[in-house]
Amino acid sequence: MAIAQSRQVASMITERTGRPVEIVGVTTLGDVSRAPLTQIGGTGVFVSALREALLAGEVDLAVHSLKDLPTGPAAGIVLAAVPPRDDPRDALAARDGAKLADLPAGARIGTGSPRRAAQLLALRGDLRCVPVRGNAGTRLGKVGEGDLDGVVLAYAGLARIGSLNAVTQVFEPDEMLPAPGQGALAVECRDGEPELAALLGAVTDQVSLAAVTAERSLLEALEAGCSAPIGAYAAVPAGQHDQLRLQAAVMSTDGRRVLRAHGTAAAADARLLGRDLAAELLRAGASDLISVPQAPTSSGNDVQ
16 A cells, blocks of 8 residues: 555656656554554554654655644654545445445444444444454455455545455445545655755645645644544535535544534635634543543444
């Protein structure tokens, strides 16, 4: 997945600037560990090794899945580009072409994400959400081998590795809010290299940048990481090119409580929009849902 994403960005840089880009592979803790993300650090486990290589001068730029990027600043590093965002939705890959409603009672669904588990359980409280790690191919293999009835993965990731044929259902944001930044890529470079930053800026999509800025501002204001049970999605409403609508939810990982907020603001105020919605959610009690560990088991569907 990481190589596919890097090649996607490299091709875009070359196409728009004429500069060739060499791909350098870097292995991260998130790639090699099979422990749940919540146990090995969650936010940053896919990022730290890339940033170390960047600061050491081993690479000139680093490509990340933006949803894995910590919201706080990194010393000596700048976010130089956000390319056009791919489809941010989540997708189900289930046996025998099944949709979520078709799965048998007690079906085993693989996901390493508390956010996905919570929303799956809110949709169907009888499901069994099973922690699963490994790359997308490994997870899909568990479905094919019968270990799981299905897995939920990012649609964009499956598209990048050519595995859309495995998708049996795509969840709309009203059913399952994506993770903040899902579907988007982030390109970082060292601070103090304005020429390189300007070069990389050629691949930035301003609409995508505004959307992920709102989502990540919300996540930062909630003081939560990428493994917290939080969904957020910002997009431009139809016919309102200078506006941005943000939907957000904080949930208990058993799916029993969901706090929602939404709002619209000028795209230029994306950061403020995220902060305002975070404040609304915090007033409604979001901090209790973020800070209290809860096992993603079966649930009822009472939604607040």
